[in-house]
Amino acid sequence: xxxxxxTVDVVLLTIRDDTLMTALIEREHAPFxxxxxxxxxxxxxxxxxxxxxxxxxxxxxxxxxxxxYLEQLATLSGPGRDxxxxxxxxxxxxxxxxEIIENAVGSQVHLLPVDRLxxxxxDHARIxxxxxxxxxxxxxxxxxxxxxxxxxxxxxxxxxxYEIVLGxxxxxxxxxxxxxxxxxxxxxxxxxxxxxxHRPAQLYALKSSSRSKLMLLERGL
Amino acid sequence: xxxxxxTVDVVLLTIRDDTLMTALIEREHAPFxxxxxxxxxxxxxxxxxxxxxxxxxxxxxxxxxxxxYLEQLATLSGPGRDxxxxxxxxxxxxxxxxEIIENAVGSQVHLLPVDRLxxxxxDHARIxxxxxxxxxxxxxxxxxxxxxxxxxxxxxxxxxxYEIVLGxxxxxxxxxxxxxxxxxxxxxxxxxxxxxxHRPAQLYALKSSSRSKLMLLERGL
DNA sequence: TCAATAGTGTCTCTAAGACATTATGTT
DNA sequence: AACATAATGTCTTAGAGACACTATTGA
Numbered sequence: 001x002x003x004x005x006x007t008v009d010v011v012l013l014t015i016r017d018d019t020l021m022t023a024l025i026e027r028e029h030a031p032f033x034x035x036x037x038x039x040x041x042x043x044x045x046x047x048x049x050x051x052x053x054x055x056x057x058x059x060x061x062x063x064x065x066x067x068x069y070l071e072q073l074a075t076l077s078g079p080g081r082d083x084x085x086x087x088x089x090x091x092x093x094x095x096x097x098x099e100i101i102e103n104a105v106g107s108q109v110h111l112l113p114v115d116r117l118x119x120x121x122x123d124h125a126r127i128x129x130x131x132x133x134x135x136x137x138x139x140x141x142x143x144x145x146x147x148x149x150x151x152x153x154x155x156x157x158x159x160x161x162y163e164i165v166l167g168x169x170x171x172x173x174x175x176x177x178x179x180x181x182x183x184x185x186x187x188x189x190x191x192x193x194x195x196x197x198h199r200p201a202q203l204y205a206l207k208s209s210s211r212s213k214l215m216l217l218e219r220g221l
Numbered sequence: 222x223x224x225x226x227x228t229v230d231v232v233l234l235t236i237r238d239d240t241l242m243t244a245l246i247e248r249e250h251a252p253f254x255x256x257x258x259x260x261x262x263x264x265x266x267x268x269x270x271x272x273x274x275x276x277x278x279x280x281x282x283x284x285x286x287x288x289x290y291l292e293q294l295a296t297l298s299g300p301g302r303d304x305x306x307x308x309x310x311x312x313x314x315x316x317x318x319x320e321i322i323e324n325a326v327g328s329q330v331h332l333l334p335v336d337r338l339x340x341x342x343x344d345h346a347r348i349x350x351x352x353x354x355x356x357x358x359x360x361x362x363x364x365x366x367x368x369x370x371x372x373x374x375x376x377x378x379x380x381x382x383y384e385i386v387l388g389x390x391x392x393x394x395x396x397x398x399x400x401x402x403x404x405x406x407x408x409x410x411x412x413x414x415x416x417x418x419h420r421p422a423q424l425y426a427l428k429s430s431s432r433s434k435l436m437l438l439e440r441g442l
Numbered sequence: 443t444c445a446a447t448a449g450t451g452t453c454t455c456t457a458a459g460a461c462a463t464t465a466t467g468t469t
Numbered sequence: 470a471a472c473a474t475a476a477t478g479t480c481t482t483a484g485a486g487a488c489a490c491t492a493t494t495g496a
Contacts (some may be wrong), residue, residue, distance in 0.1 A: 002266035006227065044299070045223035086266035
């Protein structure tokens with residue numbers, strides 16, 4: 001039986017400069033050595049508990065971080081996507097606040113806007129498109145974008161994150177109604193963020209229950 | 222490097238007797254020979270164009286059919302799920318009208334209700350659960366359940382299919398408004414289905430554009 | 443003529459968005 | 470005091486569900 005090449009790839013998504021960005025690394029080895037590409041690598045059957053663990057290991061190795069959210073996206077396959085032979089990549093996407101990427105030690109990543117990418121090897125452009133689509137779709141009815149925010153944030157900041165991900169302005173009153181409905185935040189008592197000559201905003205943190213599971217809405221935003 | 226076992230599994234879903242059912246086959250070979258399990262098999266790198274093609278080949282071989290809808294579900298993996306070693310299964314689900322299964326030649330499948338299954342080998346029970354969840358979720362806002370209906374059907378029949386999948390009664394007026402909004406059906410002119418001592422119902426068929434892509438709703442049913 | 447379901451018109455109630463108002467900080 | 474943004478109250482409008490009424494067949 002012809003051997004199948006088994007790999008994982010990870011689309012690390014973050015927001016910087018009010019823009020959705022993805023982490024790319026310069027490939028060290030052939031094929032496509034020297035080109036920007038998604039962090040990825042072979043599945044190590046002798047050490048990985050499953051492909052989720054493979055993806056975590058790859059991110060830790062290449063970006064030096066442990067992302068707060070990691071989900072499987074799809075499995076891409078076929079004889080033509082990798083010049084080494086019939087290959088299969090279990091694509092994942094991860095969400096992470098950009099400070100964590102920038103503070104990581106030994107990180108080799110470069111952040112680039114998802115909608116202004118250079119030509120990429122393999123089917124990585126398509127995988128990034130799928131990741132952005134999945135994020136956009138799930139953000140319509142869930143607390144998913146919270147994983148792009150830091151430990152604490154204000155409601156206006158969170159709304160801005162949703163707007164960047166969804167690509168549209170949101171109604172402030174409706175947004176706050178929905179956030180309340182999802183019941184995922186708790187105010188950090190007595191903590192406010194002052195950002196100029198105006199009333200400061202209440203800081204919030206994710207409830208611990210919402211750090212491990214997504215909160216969903218019956219009807220979208 | 223330790224070899225990874227690469228397989229595909231398919232959850233074939235259909236509705237019979239007003240119940241969501243899945244197709245199981247009696248395994249011919251070890252492990253678990255003789256037990257009911259999902260149709261599945263190895264990826265054949267020398268002949269399959271990708272894992273979608275692997276899944277289609279498996280369904281054609283075991284159930285003798287070409288399903289109108291087939292989608293990738295998730296990739297399950299790890300050292301413990303298959304006694305033969307570290308394995309990876311790209312799980313798919315397919316939707317098909319039950320007449321197609323029952324009329325298939327050389328089909329080895331048995332239809333069983335998804336919520337009254339016997340103990341199954343591997344992680345097949347979990348895969349079937351994921352498939353039913355995915356179908357239920359997508360059915361809330363798309364035309365997906367149409368692939369469980371035959372070539373022509375009445376609106377009351379389609380509403381019944383949605384109700385079985387979603388597990389709840391639907392409002393007739395709202396359902397018809399949504400079907401109109403999705404703009405996926407065209408009436409079969411002059412064709413009605415009489416089912417007793419009452420007004421017969423108009424027959425509809427999927428528009429050709431809706432046979433290849435899903436129609437989506439802004440807000441769910 | 444009655445029974446039964448198909449199909450449609452319309453009213454009510456809920457929820458989303460628009461707009462206005464109040465709150466609270468900095469300059 | 471002026472100003473800018475946070476936060477919230479309220480009105481308008483759109484959509485979902487409830488209900489009722491008409492349509493059309495077989496018994």
